[in-house]
Amino acid sequence: MKELEELNLPEDLVYTKDHEWARLEGEVVVVGISDYAQDQLGDIVFVELPEVGDSFEAGDEFGTLESVKAVSELYLPIGGEITAVNEELDDAPELINQDPYDGWIVKIKPNDPGDLDKLLDRNGYMGILKGDE
Amino acid sequence: MRYLPHTQEEIEKMMARIGVSDFEELFPTVPQDCRYQGDMEIPGPLTEWDLDVHMEDIRAKMKVGPKYKVLIGAGSYHHNIPAIVPYLTSRSEFLTAYTPYQPEMAQGTLQGVFEYQTLTARLLGVDVANASMYDGASALAEALLMTLRLGKKKKRVAVSRAIHPHYRQVIAAYFQPTEFEIVELPFNEDGRTDLSSLTRNEEFAGVALQSPNFFGVVEDVESAASMVQDCGALLVSGFSEPLAFGLYKSPGSQGADIVCGEGQSFGIARSFGGPALGMFGCKDAFVRSMPGRLVGETVDLDGNRGFVLTLATREQHIRREKATSNICSNQGINTITAAMYMAALGGTGIRKLARLNYDKAEYLKASLVEAGGELVFSSPTFNEFVVGFADDFSKKQRVLRDEKIIAGLELGRYYPEFANKYLFCVTETTPKAVLDRVVEEVKK
Amino acid sequence: MKDAPGTSGLILEEPLLWEKGKKGRNGMSVSASDVPAAALPEDLVGDGPDFPDLSEVDVVRHYTRLSQWNFGVDTGTYPLGSCTMKYNPKVNEKQAATPVIAAAHPMLDDELCQGTLELIYKLEKHLAIITGMDHVSAQPAAGAHGELAGMLIIDAYHRSRNSKRTKILMPDTAHGTNPASAALCGYKPVKIESGKRGILEVEDIRQLMDEETAGIMITNPNTLGLFEENIREIAAIVHEKGGLVYADGANMNAIMGIVDLKKCGVDVLHLNLHKTFSTPHGGGGPGAGPVCVVSELEKFLPYPRISFDGSEYSRDYNRPESIGRIHAFHGNFGVLVRAYSYILTMGAENLRMASQLAVLNACYLKVQLKDYLHLAYNRPCMHEVVFSDKRQLEHKITTLDIAKRLMDCGYHPPTIYFPLVVSGAIMIEPTESECLDDLDRFVAVVRRITMEAMEQPELLTNAPQRFKVKRLDETRAARQPCLCG
Incomplete structure (x- = not known):
């Protein structure tokens, strides 16, 4: 497991206490899991994805990640409609382990992009992780 | 007591180390009002030899012993078991091991189960088979629950009335606390399930039939699969006699989505109905919704082939209340037994043995009809079939019983409309002379 | 390690069944037919399964070699x-395999x-006496099947009282089968956190139990090896709100012979005959x-319930309020024969002694190991003790490493990473079968491994070395499942 200072937590993302990250790209929000989450889970072997067109509220469970001996639910950082899922993960779930920021999971058309402001910045998220320790 | 190795001296030494002076002090956290009062009133201890005597007394009360020719299958079949099967399965490295959670020291069990999964998948014509369920009945109930997981919002399943009545009772018990509904499908005059009531309204998650069914009739699985799938449901094809697939097309090859049933015929003694073997397989696409353990192939650090339990995130020890089933212990050693039996029989042997069962059953069927019996269902059968008699057959059955022949199972208690109709089973274990004797009695 | 039984031996390679054999070999006699060949319904007839053809010797060597890659209770x-x-x-085993029992239809x-009905009837009576409960059904085929029945x-019960209940209380130390079994009945498990003492605290139950809760599922002793000493008070709270206590x-x-579960307030209990009553686990069952x-x-x-009218045993199907049938026939009867045989061999006094010695052995390991493992x-x-890898983690050695090293030393590892509430759990249950010499040898080995963890950690991280395979790639197995050869 990585020490906290070894974690890669980009400045330009926002985070949730459930260890998802989100990034606004034009009109859509891209969502994935943080370096901390992928490191804790270990080798990811399967990703259960929602379907394009599904709608969720912020905080809803939208899928699961499986490692060999654990299952972890995914929670949406922001409410909206799924516009894309990363289908590459079906055959290569390890993309999330290799680079959790390149290995995005879903894209959402947010109900209100302003909701992103309610999420944590890098420092805020780091604070949560330090509290977790 | 020979199973308890401690000497009094050792017990005292251990107590001294722990810091207690008697057994009572080992249980300080058990409150007085939870304590067992007095002695447990059970018999024993018996020596090994006294136990033999006692068990012999119990065995002596069995009117029908191994010398009887039991012409009844109905979910529990008498097939020859080669000596190597019990000999090898009783090897204690297999028998006294736990579930293979530490794969490096359980490769025997793991490879054995992987081979069982593979031979079972080939037998049933499915992509993948699991490491077993309790029996044919619970496998069928779990298969229907699986169709409901896959069918997401659907709430109903349909179950053929030609499925073993006990299996249907088990399905009912599993479904009792759920919000799901079971619809019963009738059978036609030819003994096959009537699927005409299925419409394209897509209300069913799964439809279950059994082939060969309880009457021994081989269902038209191919047509059933296309009808059921056209309705947007999954076809579950059950069975209680897997030897049939040595002769007949496998249910999976005919399009069934889930194939499951009882594997007792493969080297496992009848033993009053258990322990038997729930075989369970399905198409690849459904594997993540499958109940039960799975063994998979992988490699070790040096790149050598090895086997592990895998896809365990479906199971209760990881997914807990969201697991695909609550099953933990399965039928373990009986999977190895069945694989040994399939291996000993081989592709050539299973064909030959299945054909022998078929021919013998056909012989009795034709002879009984010739003797005046009425063949109740016209469809093809394997090693079981139903015959009715104009006069009361029970007296003749009694006469035959005195000659150590159990001639068929009366169906009235399971299907009131079939009183005085009898389900017969003939396997390789019944010589022609016995069959002829039954026919002779019928002719009287 | 000289004091450990583990050493290396000759391990033979053995391919998969279908990688050997030749078409035309056979390993089982099939009699010639004594009846005429019948016409076949050609449209339904298939080609038969693609099984390899093997000789009897092929099969015997195959399974003998496979067995030698395994470790069982009889091994160590x-x-x-x-x-x-x-x-x-x-x-x-001998009793279960007698021809009369094996041939019973x-x-x-x-x-x-x-005879078979009498055996089930008597076994159910004996189990009732041993547990303190009133009635028993031996039909469930496994522990989780018993949980489902329960x-x-x-x-x-709640249905019969027109009481709609949606939840069930579940300690966080419960086996995974507990929430999974409850979920099959539509109950949502409500997690109870273990208190500081590792047992359930009365106040927590008082707060969580309500009239929408069907009851509580308790394992006692719990999976931390601790007796739930508040069980009577907890049961009273659950009963007061109309719930039932499942154990x-x-x-x-x-x-056995020490605690009366009915007196504890338990309403429903399942047993595992393959644990307490000595029937073999068979590599996972039955x-x-x-x-x-x-x-x-x-x-x-x-149903059917087995009843006895003083002269005849019979199967009673007329049970209108029964949950129904949960097994095609009478459960795993062969397993029941073994347990019955065990109970009679032991008798009351030895069964109690078995429990006392099981606890004595666990307590002994606890004092002998607590300075070495956290x-x-x-x-x-009680009969098991839970340690963790907390001390060894300082040297980057985990529970898994300790477990794998134990294998090289000739021991099956304890249960690891369970219960979930203890991080890196090492759960040791010696049972009454181990004598003092064997316990002392085990203690010496574990102590030695904790030294190695500091001095020669590669002995642990590279373990096991003495088996047919080294550590296996479970990630690969799950990412690209190969479930069928």
């Missing part, structure tokens, strides 16, 4: 926590199978999971 110490890997007596009339009974008897081996109830719930037990809860343990 198997201290797998919560699994009760006690010795499996051979005389039980389950669909025959009662008068033809009095949950169905609880569901039927998971996985750890019954600690309390087991048997009899379900035991108090009188009030007897009417809900699965003890999760320093409280009086």
Whole structure:
């Protein structure tokens, strides 16, 4: 497991206490899991994805990640409609382990992009992780 | 007591180390009002030899012993078991091991189960088979629950009335606390399930039939699969006699989505109905919704082939209340037994043995009809079939019983409309002379 | 390591079944037909399965070699926590395999199978006495099947009172089967956090229990090896709100003849005959999971019930309030024969002694190892004791490494990473079958491994070295599943 200072937590993302990250790209929000989450889970072997067109509220469970001996639910950082899922993960779930920021999971058309402001910045998220320790 | 190795001296030494002076002090956290009062009133201890005597007394009360020719299958079949099967399965490295959670020291069990999964998948014509369920009945109930997981919002399943009545009772018990509904499908005059009531309204998650069914009739699985799938449901094809697939097309090859049933015929003694073997397989696409353990192939650090339990995130020890089933212990050693039996029989042997069962059953069927019996269902059968008699057959059955022949199972208690109709089973274990004797009695 | 039984031996390679054999070989006699060949329904007939053809020698060598890659209780110490890997007596196997028992057909009339009915009837009576419960059904085929039966009974009970209940209380130390069984009956598990003492605290139950909760599932002793000493008060609270108390008897081996479960307030209990009552685990099964109830719930037990009128045994199907049938026939009867044989061989006094010695052995290991491994809860343990890798983690050695090193030393590892509430748990259940010499040898080995963890950690991180395979790639197995050869 990585020490906290070894974690890669980009400045330009926002985070949730459930260890998802989100990034606004034009009109859509891209969502994935943080370096901390992928490191804790270990080798990811399967990703259960929602379907394009599904709608969720912020905080809803939208899928699961499986490692060999654990299952972890995914929670949406922001409410909206799924516009894309990363289908590459079906055959290569390890993309999330290799680079959790390149290995995005879903894209959402947010109900209100302003909701992103309610999420944590890098420092805020780091604070949560330090509290977790 | 020979199973308890401690000497009094050792017990005292251990107590001294722990810091207690008697057994009572080992249980300080058990409150007085939870304590067992007095002695447990059970018999024993018996020596090994006294136990033999006692068990012999119990065995002596069995009117029908191994010398009887039991012409009844109905979910529990008498097939020859080669000596190597019990000999090898009783090897204690297999028998006294736990579930293979530490794969490096359980490769025997793991490879054995992987081979069982593979031979079972080939037998049933499915992509993948699991490491077993309790029996044919619970496998069928779990298969229907699986169709409901896959069918997401659907709430109903349909179950053929030609499925073993006990299996249907088990399905009912599993479904009792759920919000799901079971619809019963009738059978036609030819003994096959009537699927005409299925419409394209897509209300069913799964439809279950059994082939060969309880009457021994081989269902038209191919047509059933296309009808059921056209309705947007999954076809579950059950069975209680897997030897049939040595002769007949496998249910999976005919399009069934889930194939499951009882594997007792493969080297496992009848033993009053258990322990038997729930075989369970399905198409690849459904594997993540499958109940039960799975063994998979992988490699070790040096790149050598090895086997592990895998896809365990479906199971209760990881997914807990969201697991695909609550099953933990399965039928373990009986999977190895069945694989040994399939291996000993081989592709050539299973064909030959299945054909022998078929021919013998056909012989009795034709002879009984010739003797005046009425063949109740016209469809093809394997090693079981139903015959009715104009006069009361029970007296003749009694006469035959005195000659150590159990001639068929009366169906009235399971299907009131079939009183005085009898389900017969003939396997390789019944010589022609016995069959002829039954026919002779019928002719009287 | 000189003091450990583990050493290297000759391990033979053996391919998969279908990688050997030749078309035309055969390993089983099939008689020539004594009847005429019948016409076949050609449209239904297939080609038969693609099985390899092997000779009898091929099959015997194959399985003999496979067996030599395995480790069982008969091989050596198997201290797998919560699994009760006690010795499996051979005389039980002999009884289950006698031709009369093996040939018994389950669909025959009662008068033809009095012996097998008597055995089930008597076993159910003995199990009732051993547990303190009133009635028993031996039909469930495994522990989790017994749990399902128990949950169905609880569901039927509430239904019979027109009481709609949606939740069930579940300690965080519960086996995974508990929430999974409850979920099959539509109950949502409500997690109870273990208190600081590792046991359930009365106040927590008082706060969580309400009239929408069907009851509580308790394992006692719990999976930390601790007796739930508040069980009577907890049961009273649950009963007061109309709920029932379910007990998971996985750890019954600690309390035979010592605890009366009915007095504890338990309403429904399941046993694991393959744990407490010495029947072999068979590499994963078959087991048997009899379900035991108090009188009030007897009417809900699965049918057929075996009854005795003083002269004849019979199967009673007329049970209108029964949860129904949960097994095609009578459960895993062969397993019941073994357990019956065990109980009679032991008798009351030896069964109690077995529990006492099982607890004595665990307590002994606790004192002998607590200076070497971190003890999760320093409280009086029952038949098992839970340590963790907390101290070894300082040297980057984990529970998994310790487990793998134990294998090289000739031991089956304890249960690891369970219960979930202890990080890096090492759960040791020696059972009564291990004598002092064997315990001392095990202690010496574990102590030595904790030294190695500091001085020669590669012995642990590279373990095991002495088996047919080294550590296996479980990630690959799950990412690209190969489930069929």
